[in-house]
Amino acid sequence: MTATIVAQQIINGVVLGSLYVLVALGLTLIYGVLVQINFAHADFVTLGAFAAYFFMHLLGGSYLASIAVALLVGALLGVAINLAIFAPLRHKGSELLPLIATIGVSTMMQNAMLAVFGPVPYAFETPYSQRVFRVAGTFFTEQSVIIVLVSIATIALLYAFMKFTFLGKALRAVAQDRETAGLMGINPNYLIMLTIVLSSALAGMAGAMLAPVLVLTPFAGTSVIVKAFAIVIIGGFGNVEGTILAGLLVGLIESFTTQYLDPGLIDIVVFGLLLLMLVFRPTGLISERREENV
Amino acid sequence: MPHLSWHDCRVDIFVVTVGLGDKIAEEWEPLRKQRFILAVSALSLIATVAFSDANAQDKTIKIGALFPMSGPGAYFGAQDKQGVELALEQVNKEGVNGYKFTIQYEDSACAPLPASQAAKRLLDQYKPDVIIGEECSDATLAIMPIIAQAKVPLLNAGSSSIKITEPGNPYTFRILPDEVMQGVDLATQAYNKLNARTAVLLYENTNSGIGNAKVFKDTFEKLGGKIIADIGFGRDVNDFTAIATRVAGAGKADVIPTYTLEGQGLKITQALAQAGVTKGGGGSAIQLGTIWLPFGFEQKAGKAAEGYVRIVQFDPTDTRPVVKNFISAFKAKFNADPTHLNAHAYDQIMLIADAVKRGAKDAQSMRDTLAATKDFQGVTGSVEFNKHNQNIKMDTIHYMRTEPDLSWTALKWN
Amino acid sequence: MSDAVAVGPAYRSSRRRLAFLFAALVIAVLPLLLTSGYWRTNLTLCAINVLLAIGLDFILGYAGQLNLGQSAFYGLGAYVSTLLITKFGVHFWAAFAAGVAFAGLAGMILSLFAVRLRGHYLAIASLGFAVIVHQILLNWISLTQGPLGIYGIPPPPAIAIPGLPPIEFSNQVALFYLVSAFALLAYLLLDQLVRSPIGEALTAVREDEISAQSLGINANAWKVFAFGVGAAVGGAAGCFYATFVGTLVPDAFFITESFTILAMVIVGGMGTLIGPVFGAILLTLLPELLRDIGDLRLVVYGLALTLVVLFMPGGLVQGWELLRRKFAGARVAGGR
Numbered sequence A: 001m002t003a004t005i006v007a008q009q010i011i012n013g014v015v016l017g018s019l020y021v022l023v024a025l026g027l028t029l030i031y032g033v034l035v036q037i038n039f040a041h042a043d044f045v046t047l048g049a050f051a052a053y054f055f056m057h058l059l060g061g062s063y064l065a066s067i068a069v070a071l072l073v074g075a076l077l078g079v080a081i082n083l084a085i086f087a088p089l090r091h092k093g094s095e096l097l098p099l100i101a102t103i104g105v106s107t108m109m110q111n112a113m114l115a116v117f118g119p120v121p122y123a124f125e126t127p128y129s130q131r132v133f134r135v136a137g138t139f140f141t142e143q144s145v146i147i148v149l150v151s152i153a154t155i156a157l158l159y160a161f162m163k164f165t166f167l168g169k170a171l172r173a174v175a176q177d178r179e180t181a182g183l184m185g186i187n188p189n190y191l192i193m194l195t196i197v198l199s200s201a202l203a204g205m206a207g208a209m210l211a212p213v214l215v216l217t218p219f220a221g222t223s224v225i226v227k228a229f230a231i232v233i234i235g236g237f238g239n240v241e242g243t244i245l246a247g248l249l250v251g252l253i254e255s256f257t258t259q260y261l262d263p264g265l266i267d268i269v270v271f272g273l274l275l276l277m278l279v280f281r282p283t284g285l286i287s288e289r290r291e292e293n294v
Numbered sequence B: 001m002p003h004l005s006w007h008d009c010r011v012d013i014f015v016v017t018v019g020l021g022d023k024i025a026e027e028w029e030p031l032r033k034q035r036f037i038l039a040v041s042a043l044s045l046i047a048t049v050a051f052s053d054a055n056a057q058d059k060t061i062k063i064g065a066l067f068p069m070s071g072p073g074a075y076f077g078a079q080d081k082q083g084v085e086l087a088l089e090q091v092n093k094e095g096v097n098g099y100k101f102t103i104q105y106e107d108s109a110c111a112p113l114p115a116s117q118a119a120k121r122l123l124d125q126y127k128p129d130v131i132i133g134e135e136c137s138d139a140t141l142a143i144m145p146i147i148a149q150a151k152v153p154l155l156n157a158g159s160s161s162i163k164i165t166e167p168g169n170p171y172t173f174r175i176l177p178d179e180v181m182q183g184v185d186l187a188t189q190a191y192n193k194l195n196a197r198t199a200v201l202l203y204e205n206t207n208s209g210i211g212n213a214k215v216f217k218d219t220f221e222k223l224g225g226k227i228i229a230d231i232g233f234g235r236d237v238n239d240f241t242a243i244a245t246r247v248a249g250a251g252k253a254d255v256i257p258t259y260t261l262e263g264q265g266l267k268i269t270q271a272l273a274q275a276g277v278t279k280g281g282g283g284s285a286i287q288l289g290t291i292w293l294p295f296g297f298e299q300k301a302g303k304a305a306e307g308y309v310r311i312v313q314f315d316p317t318d319t320r321p322v323v324k325n326f327i328s329a330f331k332a333k334f335n336a337d338p339t340h341l342n343a344h345a346y347d348q349i350m351l352i353a354d355a356v357k358r359g360a361k362d363a364q365s366m367r368d369t370l371a372a373t374k375d376f377q378g379v380t381g382s383v384e385f386n387k388h389n390q391n392i393k394m395d396t397i398h399y400m401r402t403e404p405d406l407s408w409t410a411l412k413w414n
Numbered sequence C: 001m002s003d004a005v006a007v008g009p010a011y012r013s014s015r016r017r018l019a020f021l022f023a024a025l026v027i028a029v030l031p032l033l034l035t036s037g038y039w040r041t042n043l044t045l046c047a048i049n050v051l052l053a054i055g056l057d058f059i060l061g062y063a064g065q066l067n068l069g070q071s072a073f074y075g076l077g078a079y080v081s082t083l084l085i086t087k088f089g090v091h092f093w094a095a096f097a098a099g100v101a102f103a104g105l106a107g108m109i110l111s112l113f114a115v116r117l118r119g120h121y122l123a124i125a126s127l128g129f130a131v132i133v134h135q136i137l138l139n140w141i142s143l144t145q146g147p148l149g150i151y152g153i154p155p156p157p158a159i160a161i162p163g164l165p166p167i168e169f170s171n172q173v174a175l176f177y178l179v180s181a182f183a184l185l186a187y188l189l190l191d192q193l194v195r196s197p198i199g200e201a202l203t204a205v206r207e208d209e210i211s212a213q214s215l216g217i218n219a220n221a222w223k224v225f226a227f228g229v230g231a232a233v234g235g236a237a238g239c240f241y242a243t244f245v246g247t248l249v250p251d252a253f254f255i256t257e258s259f260t261i262l263a264m265v266i267v268g269g270m271g272t273l274i275g276p277v278f279g280a281i282l283l284t285l286l287p288e289l290l291r292d293i294g295d296l297r298l299v300v301y302g303l304a305l306t307l308v309v310l311f312m313p314g315g316l317v318q319g320w321e322l323l324r325r326k327f328a329g330a331r332v333a334g335g336r
Helices: A002-034 A041-057 A063-086 A096-117 A142-164 A166-176 A188-210 A222-234 A240-260 A263-280 B006-017 B030-057 B074-094 B112-126 B137-149 B179-192 B207-223 B241-249 B262-274 B297-305 B321-334 B340-357 B363-371 C002-006 C009-033 C037-062 C070-088 C092-113 C119-139 C172-195 C197-207 C209-214 C219-245 C255-268 C274-293 C297-311 C315-335
Strands: A132-135 A138-141 B060-067 B100-107 B130-133 B154-156 B172-174 B198-204 B226-233 B255-259 B286-289 B309-312 B376-378 B381-383 B398-402 B408-410
Touching: A002 A041, A002 A138, A002 A142, A002 A166, A002 A188, A002 A222, A002 A240, A002 B241, A041 A063, A041 A096, A041 A188, A041 A222, A063 A096, A063 A188, A063 C297, A096 C255, A096 C297, A132 A142, A138 A142, A142 A166, A142 A188, A142 A240, A166 A188, A222 A240, A222 A263, A222 C119, A240 A263, A240 B241, A263 B226, A263 C119, B060 B074, B060 B112, B060 B340, B074 B100, B074 B321, B074 B340, B100 B112, B100 B340, B112 B137, B112 C037, B112 C219, B112 C274, B130 B340, B130 B363, B137 B154, B137 B172, B137 B207, B154 B340, B179 B207, B179 B255, B179 B309, B198 B207, B198 B241, B207 B226, B207 B255, B226 B241, B241 B262, B255 B262, B262 B286, B262 B297, B321 B340, B340 B363, B340 B376, C009 C037, C009 C172, C037 C070, C037 C172, C037 C197, C037 C219, C037 C255, C037 C274, C070 C092, C070 C119, C070 C219, C070 C255, C092 C119, C092 C219, C119 C255, C172 C197, C172 C219, C197 C209, C197 C219, C209 C219, C255 C274, C255 C297, C255 C315, C274 C297, C274 C315
Parallel strands: B060 B100, B060 B130, B130 B154, B154 B172, B198 B226, B198 B255, B255 B286, B286 B309
Antiparallel strands: A132 A138, B309 B398, B376 B381, B398 B408
16 A cells, blocks of 8 residues: 555656656756746746647647647747847846846736636646556556656757757857857857747747646746746756756655645745755756856 | 936936836926926816715715736636626616616735725725625735724625634625535535545635635534545645545545635546546545535536535526526626626625615615625525624525536535 | 045035935825825835835845845744734834844844855745745744734834823824834935945955955855845834734745845846835835726736836936936036
């Protein structure tokens, strides 16, 4: 019995963690390259979820295609926010400016979505969300299998892009040392645009993946963003591998805190861990690069 | 060196606080600008005064509405507004005793501070004869003393905390059955009618979630039942698989009283079915619920909702004419099935109109007339207030069971 | 203020004195002009937010420490003072002092703990601290009542001045005078601090920690000091919040409150004390002034916040400077 429960909570934690990883990856990318935070990231997730919902329920598209649609919507949002906020504020002094400006964008987006979509939660049913597999006393839905598979595929693609393409290498170079980008002969504006679009596309896609799990309202994204922040830090700012590991860890913390402590304590455990990490291992779970911030 | 003079400073303040949208003119003449702003504010003040005087001469009952219109609480506000609009349309067709009804909404945001600000704004600027709202118990508790001090009656239909009417104040009325009425009844019915002996409590960590769950626990244990798990969670929890796993591992639960709003409720019901705990998932546990889930919830939840027994404040299968008329009028106006929130908002306005019919014409007479309400027939049940201004009519507690075809059966336990 | 260089310090300080007198006059007159309970509420709220903003600005703008935990100090001040009053019957002003001291101490401990972190690491550590404080307020129900809330928190006890009728703080105007007098006092104190050698030390640490160390400045000690002062001012705001609203729920101190306070500082003009004052007033009043718009008011608010940052990255202070220069130029031209 106990072993089954542990196995079940591991499954739950991994599924949830995979979703958190998708949300956190975009934040990590922007942070790693720009050392900036897009506060509207959560709302990009929400809008991605709504885009997928309407693509499926109004246009009759398939769920898998709706993931692509959400990704596209996210990418477009990325272009927009770069042109409107990040590019104009790049040389205006304080690095806090984009943070505050995107807080404004976030307020605007949430309330605009509230006006358009209304406050009543949408029931996002995919053909997969109610199909339950039962294996050795544990259970999981087909939807959660898709979530894990898509997360793995996304992570693999992102990893391959970063490791093996020229642009990816350039991005990593910038993330490690902003001076070298110029040496590689790449227009930094172009790299910044690429980063933000990539990050936002990931947010949109995460929205479509989360939608069947989330309570889908205009405030859906905000319920995961605080944990995503924690994951980015526990993973070591801007570190993709660390983020993946941290995401899974936070998912597991959530399911085991629920089982053995109390769901109300999840954030205390997660952020307590975060503070301990900052003290004892400020470079994150996986430290591979020198830290100028410490 | 430009000398910083007094009017420079003052203009600065005015620009910051009043002339926010003002494009600064090329030729900046501070004094003239300032006089202009003062003149405009004076004019608008006169206009407001004149306008409210005109209103007073007409036979108008002014209703102030404090609903959450922004943030997650907008879930309530948007539905309340629909019910209010429908009711106003009906009562204003012919008026009541020669009175027409007007309304002003303020966003009270489901939180104490914004609700207090909104209440004061209503009281100062609109001077209502009666106020309806808030939904969230802590916001309602925060505005009660402010509204009572202004000697305006507050009619509440959405907050379940016992503190609102115990001790309450002479100006606050509630037509919703409070958490004790609901919780005691639910636990007793579960024990006697469903023969439940074990229960798992699931509730959101809010004023009403904790309050309702506690009343159930106390009553159920007093009867001899046993609570085998007591699980509270924040409103930011999305995935309930982990909680469902814990429930499944906690032992055999006969009933699972669940206190959440529609969004999380949907996820819980589905997760419990997936974990094989509830009847909808092949298990034996019966999910119990109070008040918070709308009609149509089971269609959204699907087969997982099978066997769910819950209190509804509004029974769409009720055959009283007032209910039938409400449903058809609502469908005609909004092209949707009404929810309990729509129904309660509708009842609030109808009760006010009823009070006017019985002679209410201003805030004080409204309070006295409301307090004397006897057997008012509303969509959600009948209304009669006790000395704490709490509605004591048990016919507002309707029990429903969700059948395998997702239809409702009224259990007629009250 | 390049043109101020030519003026002697005596002149500058007399001008400051005039400005403070003027501010006191404005504070005295405002509740007499705005007589509705609603506007008086907004005024008091402005004063509370001014306290929060200048407290944060002292940490952020002067000591250069990126603090995203101001909501935690705000909440600690509110809960500590209220619990002392309602549970232990402590006198308001003693509880107030305890709330302020507790918040200040919490700020110092956090910064001790985070003293080797800089920039975004500190930001996140303080954010994490704010999340944990909020969660503790929410979950420690036996102490804080959690989401059940604390209601009917009394106003400060009346102050009796011999020969005059006692000042009752159940009166909104009196409470506004009390809070804004305290805000003015805090402003004066911080203003004196940043102009003193302490301010210079803080600025040195902010600009270049290593050179500051080599000048014999103990950077860590100054950071802890700044955090303590800023957090204590935030805690004072919390004490006033509790007695002013009369109701406490943990969600009033959710981490988004930290971001709102940060926005006040940035919109006003970080690194000046006067900027955050006006930033706080603006961002407190704006959503209220927009109420007539109805359902779209927060869309407009978000848009306005974004536009201010985009077009006035130096905040209102920068906007005012630009205006003043333009006006000065026009006056000179007109004089010819």
